[in-house]
Amino acid sequence: MLRALVANADQSTTQLGQKLGLSQPATWRRMRRLQDAGIIAGRRLVLDAEKVGFGVTVFLGVKLATKGRVSLEDFERAIGAIPEVQTVDHVLGLYDYRLRVVARDLADFERVLRRRIMTMPGVGDVEANVLLSEERRPGPI
Amino acid sequence: MLDDVDRRLLRLLQADPATSVPDLAGAAGLTAARITRRLDRLRQDRIIQGSHAIINWPALGYAVSVSLRITLDKTVARAFDEFIEAARAVAEVIEIQTFLGRVDVRLSLIAKDLADYQRIYREQVLTLPHIADIEALMTVATVKSDESLPL
Numbered sequence: 001m002l003r004a005l006v007a008n009a010d011q012s013t014t015q016l017g018q019k020l021g022l023s024q025p026a027t028w029r030r031m032r033r034l035q036d037a038g039i040i041a042g043r044r045l046v047l048d049a050e051k052v053g054f055g056v057t058v059f060l061g062v063k064l065a066t067k068g069r070v071s072l073e074d075f076e077r078a079i080g081a082i083p084e085v086q087t088v089d090h091v092l093g094l095y096d097y098r099l100r101v102v103a104r105d106l107a108d109f110e111r112v113l114r115r116r117i118m119t120m121p122g123v124g125d126v127e128a129n130v131l132l133s134e135e136r137r138p139g140p141i
Numbered sequence: 142m143l144d145d146v147d148r149r150l151l152r153l154l155q156a157d158p159a160t161s162v163p164d165l166a167g168a169a170g171l172t173a174a175r176i177t178r179r180l181d182r183l184r185q186d187r188i189i190q191g192s193h194a195i196i197n198w199p200a201l202g203y204a205v206s207v208s209l210r211i212t213l214d215k216t217v218a219r220a221f222d223e224f225i226e227a228a229r230a231v232a233e234v235i236e237i238q239t240f241l242g243r244v245d246v247r248l249s250l251i252a253k254d255l256a257d258y259q260r261i262y263r264e265q266v267l268t269l270p271h272i273a274d275i276e277a278l279m280t281v282a283t284v285k286s287d288e289s290l291p292l
Contacts, residue, residue: 002196006193006196007193008192008193009158009193009194010158010191010192038200039196039201040194040195040196040197041195041196041200042194043158043159043192043193043194044158044192044195044288045151045189045289046189046191046192046193047155047188047189047290049290051142052143052188052292054290059238059244079284080285083291085285086285086286086287086288086289087287088286089208089278089282090280090281090283090284091280092278092280092281093276093279094210094278095278097284098208098278098280100288102290127243129240129241129242129247130241131239131240132240132241133239134236134237134239135229135236135238136193137229137234137237139196139198139232139233139235140232141201
């Protein structure tokens with residue numbers, strides 16, 4: 001059921017039940033249980049980003065310059081409030097944070113980077129990698 | 142191409158892909174029939190491509206999440222293709238991205254615990270073909286995860 005829903009979350013419980021050989025009520029109950037257990041965290045709409053005007057996705061590694069003097073909570077709140085910043089992960093390793101940023105084009109990305117991200121207190125070394133292709137895998141289920 | 146109403150519909154659907162047509166109609170101030178027509182067109186133009194369920198891996202016991210940044214040996218002509226094909230066979234790899242930059246490929250890897258991660262890393266990641274360099278970033282906390290586009 002998880003595999004089917006990861007591939008396509010638009011199908012009705014009737015369609016899903018037919019695929020799995022379950023009745024519609026049984027399918028609904030199982031789906032409900034997966035949601036209640038927090039295993040299904042939600043649904044993500046898949047849009048063609050380029051067709052709606054977002055041609056560039058960049059992954060940024062950010063190192064904080066003055067650790068200990070900058071409040072991580074303040075940094076996280078401020079960076080998370082930027083609409084172009086889609087994901088923020090606090091990481092352990094070469095960088096402190098990993099960001100996924102979308103922009104209309106490279107000029108737009110430069111604007112977001114220079115005006116919104118680099119101006120944030122505590123931001124030190126930043127590494128940018130421009131996304132060329134992406135593939136999501138079903139994972140170990 | 143997209144007008145304000147389209148953008149509004151896409152914003153609502155990004156926030157909750159399960160929003161019903163009557164709810165969309167109410168929020169956008171249009172009739173249900175007009176909403177249905179617009180949604181059909183957005184799907185036909187492949188602007189809306191569907192939706193996926195999001196799995197909460199920690200709830201299934203996968204507590205560890207690591208971002209592996211990989212540089213490939215570009216002297217080998219088919220390095221990218223062969224690497225990606227082999228990476229697809231690792232069940233714990235949930236994302237594969239290729240980049241223009243210092244990093245060539247990134248793998249998002251999940252594991253049950255550190256011992257499990259170490260086993261996957263040694264037996265299934267380090268054995269992938271054409272790796273020149275590899276760096277690992279371990280996720281401590283996910284602060285924001287919202288892949289909505291700022292339409």
